[in-house]
Amino acid sequence: MARYAKEHKQVTRQRIIEKAGQRFKQDGIDGSGISTLMSDAGLTNGAFYAHFASKDDLVAHVVADELRTQVARYGTARPGRPGLEDLVRDYLSPEHRDHPGVGCPSAALLDEIGRCEDGTKQAYTDGARAIVEEIAARLAPEDPRSARGKAIGLFTMMVGTLQLSRALSDRKFADEVLEEGVENALAFMR
Amino acid sequence: MARYAKEHKQVTRQRIIEKAGQRFKQDGIDGSGISTLMSDAGLTNGAFYAHFASKDDLVAHVVADELRTQVARYGTARPGRPGLEDLVRDYLSPEHRDHPGVGCPSAALLDEIGRCEDGTKQAYTDGARAIVEEIAARLAPEDPRSARGKAIGLFTMMVGTLQLSRALSDRKFADEVLEEGVENALAFMR
DNA sequence: TCTATGGTCTGACGTTCGTAATATTATGGT
DNA sequence: ACCATAATATTACGAACGTCAGACCATAGA
Numbered sequence: 001m002a003r004y005a006k007e008h009k010q011v012t013r014q015r016i017i018e019k020a021g022q023r024f025k026q027d028g029i030d031g032s033g034i035s036t037l038m039s040d041a042g043l044t045n046g047a048f049y050a051h052f053a054s055k056d057d058l059v060a061h062v063v064a065d066e067l068r069t070q071v072a073r074y075g076t077a078r079p080g081r082p083g084l085e086d087l088v089r090d091y092l093s094p095e096h097r098d099h100p101g102v103g104c105p106s107a108a109l110l111d112e113i114g115r116c117e118d119g120t121k122q123a124y125t126d127g128a129r130a131i132v133e134e135i136a137a138r139l140a141p142e143d144p145r146s147a148r149g150k151a152i153g154l155f156t157m158m159v160g161t162l163q164l165s166r167a168l169s170d171r172k173f174a175d176e177v178l179e180e181g182v183e184n185a186l187a188f189m190r
Numbered sequence: 191m192a193r194y195a196k197e198h199k200q201v202t203r204q205r206i207i208e209k210a211g212q213r214f215k216q217d218g219i220d221g222s223g224i225s226t227l228m229s230d231a232g233l234t235n236g237a238f239y240a241h242f243a244s245k246d247d248l249v250a251h252v253v254a255d256e257l258r259t260q261v262a263r264y265g266t267a268r269p270g271r272p273g274l275e276d277l278v279r280d281y282l283s284p285e286h287r288d289h290p291g292v293g294c295p296s297a298a299l300l301d302e303i304g305r306c307e308d309g310t311k312q313a314y315t316d317g318a319r320a321i322v323e324e325i326a327a328r329l330a331p332e333d334p335r336s337a338r339g340k341a342i343g344l345f346t347m348m349v350g351t352l353q354l355s356r357a358l359s360d361r362k363f364a365d366e367v368l369e370e371g372v373e374n375a376l377a378f379m380r
Numbered sequence: 381t382c383t384a385t386g387g388t389c390t391g392a393c394g395t396t397c398g399t400a401a402t403a404t405t406a407t408g409g410t
Numbered sequence: 411a412c413c414a415t416a417a418t419a420t421t422a423c424g425a426a427c428g429t430c431a432g433a434c435c436a437t438a439g440a
Binding site for chain 4: 198234236
């Protein structure tokens with residue numbers, strides 16, 4: 001009785017969310033229009049409102065999805081501090097800096113999220129908690145709660161460093177920021 | 191020969207820049223239209239193009255002005271590390287978090303600046319250099335160059351911490367981030 | 381096999397808002 | 411009174427969000 005497989009809409013919706021995540025991280029939330037987002041997903045603007053109530057609604061789901069994905073990916077690194085050091089080096093790399101579309105959502109969107117409506121901030125809050133816990137668990141596997149503060153510091157320094165490096169027009173300075181960032185993060189961890 | 195005092199246009203221009211700085215930090219660059227910016231300055235949109243070639247042109251001047259002002263203000267703190275500690279506590283305060291319009295331009299706009307055209311990034315780069323030098327001079331008055339890396343780390347952690355606190359919908363968590371941020375920053379300094 | 385169903389998507393539209401540009405008016409020092 | 415200047419008001423044009431009627435077509439059921 002139906003034209004599509006019953007999962008079809010869910011699949012489409014997920015594709016919209018994932019493509020929108022890339023686009024937002026590249027061009028910003030305000031900088032990405034509905035038409036562009038839908039065309040990224042291989043659809044036209046008209047189909048958008050069959051999937052989401054509004055752009056804000058999409059943004060909240062994208063933020064949640066992005067953070068969930070990030071936490072899942074971080075969970076696959078080798079365990080404990082060595083894995084965390086890998087993550088730091090990977091995070092503060094020129095590749096990550098130069099490809100925001102497939103990178104950390106916080107580095108790309110954090111200040112814009114701070115200006116979003118509450119639904120989006122709520123989604124971000126949940127994700128941020130999970131990230132902090134993931135980092136804390138690696139800093140102090142035996143007592144993660146004791147490392148919460150340090151985990152927050154490490155995370156914020158990484159995000160700020162990547163953002164700063166992206167905002168600099170002088171490549172030498174931008175590279176220096178990343179290199180010092182790795183030093184600083186590793187020093188701060190210990 | 192002229193209707194206004196010869197400085198009049200300069201004064202108006204400066205007023206536009208300063209008001210635009212506040213507006214950008216509150217609503218974002220993409221989130222602020224020319225009409226709003228001009229009405230903030232007590233003018234109408236039509237007068238804009240007598241002062242700036244384009245919105246991008248304004249943005250670059252605003253970024254330069256904001257960073258210049260920030261560096262000047264930081265220069266007035268008491269000298270050396272004690273002054274730096276004051277700045278850290280002031281920076282990572284709920285007041286600063288809750289009033290982005292009169293706060294740090296980096297915390298409010300850094301990721302958006304990373305997506306701006308080169309003129310704006312250049313303006314930001316100059317300002318960032320000055321800030322790093324100001325911090326380094328306080329960390330190691332006798333040899334600022336040796337403290338450059340640490341200054342970068344301190345600055346990025348402060349920016350990231352404030353952004354994170356602003357993006358959280360849970361006030362308790364947001365406050366925790368600020369408090370841990372002060373601890374982390376002071377620990378990192380020494 | 382054929383057809384009716386109904387979920388999904390298309391594409392055009394209205395309205396609002398954006399940047400940008402131009403024409404016009406108000407002003408006040410010389 | 412003149413007239414250079416700065417601001418206003420108006421216009422153009424595109425892009426934004428959101429809406430809608432209808433096209434499309436895979437599949438269930440005859």
